[in-house]
Amino acid sequence: MLLLAIESSCDETAAAILQDDGTVLSEVVASQASLHAEYGGVVPEIASRAHLERILPVLDQVVKKSGVTLKDLDAIAVSHTPGLAGSLLVGLMAAKTLAMVLGIPLIAIDHLQAHVYACQIAHQVPIFPCVGLIVSGGHTSLYRCLNPLDFELLGTTIDDAAGEAFDKVAAMLRLPYPGGPSIQRIASQGNPHAYVFPRAYIHDKEKLRFSFSGLKTAVRYQLVGTGKQSFEHLELDDATRADIAASFQEAVVDVLATKARHALQMTGLKILCVGGGVAANAALRERLEKDSRRYHFQYYTAPLKLCTDNAVMGAIAWERFRAGEWASLDLDISPGVVRMH
Ligand code: KG4
Ligand code: ZN
Secondary structure: OEEEEEEOOOOEEEEEEEEOOOOEEEEEEEEOHHHHHHHOOOOHHHHHHHHHHHHHHHHHHHHHHHOOOHHHOOEEEEEEEOOOHHHHHHHHHHHHHHHHHHOOOEEEEEHHHHHHHHHHHHHOOOOOOEEEEEEOOOOEEEEEEEEOOEEEEEEEEOOOOHHHHHHHHHHHOOOOOOHHHHHHHHHOOOOOOOOOOOOOOOOOOOOOOEOOHHHHHHHHHHHHOOOOOOOOOOOOOHHHHHHHHHHHHHHHHHHHHHHHHHHHHHHOOOEEEEEOHHHHOHHHHHHHHHHHHHOOOEEEEOOHHHHOOOOHHHHHHHHHHHOOOOEOOOOOOOOOOOOOO
16 A cells, blocks of 8 residues: 655645555755855745645655555545645645546654654654654644554644744854754854753752743853844954853753653653654754653664654554544644644
């Protein structure tokens, strides 16, 4: 059985042809990072227009690379929630059109559930029930994941996502977009204890909430002082830049790892699965590895290219396919996080 999965929830136009035994016949990811770089973050209008230009070439390419034809497909799966409205619409319209023309089922993918499922795909072991930590440019949330398709929200950010903080702090340090990999690179030369940046709610064991806007402001104040100073005349030596990047990264990692541990304690679960772009961060991975040994839990994450947005994690659609949960052709997008099961 063969599935074509389409992902366009943010700024990657991705497609994959997946077999029900786990084989990936082909995959394509067209990144838009260069288009958004000069703005230091994803511009929704640019993202949706770029998806529109890329979706058909990406679909052509993924079919060509797979060695099968559209007629061989048994289902079309697509991320329809959450994400940027205009971006989601492009993937959804392409998927619906294919499902209708080919006369095969349409399967709805919850993008956040797919990020957690990426851990199962990567490790080929059952990961459910587990605590899911999703950290990306748009999300920082903890879930009790009962099974691949039933998630309960335990806590989320009250303002920015962790990836957004990486991107904005990188812009302050005049590092290229996306900020996460840039900060990780220079942080490796810095001292993570040079500055003590705030770790919001880290001691609040009752509520699993996050906040990163104060951390962003603290970095700003460290760089230019309080008040209205601008970044224009800021002169930064490499050592200070590396120390600030390392200390900022340390604060984010400390918060994410500590709150994940609180979620494990609160739920009594013994498995932690981490997905989303920030899960690619080496310092976070190292800290969670260490914590898993120290606090006796199992920690799974995916290889880097399965952490950032991709369509291979669309294999979660087989779970709905097998359960007979096919979407109707009037499936709509849900840009916000409104429904997890
Ligand atoms: O999951 P993703 O590809 O897209 C969505 O936001 O859905 O995540 C992108 C985010 C960006 O904010 C990027 O800066 C961050 O993930 N990121 C990282 C790393 N690689 C990507 N953050 C920290 N360290 C990294 N190595
Ligand atoms: Zn994502």
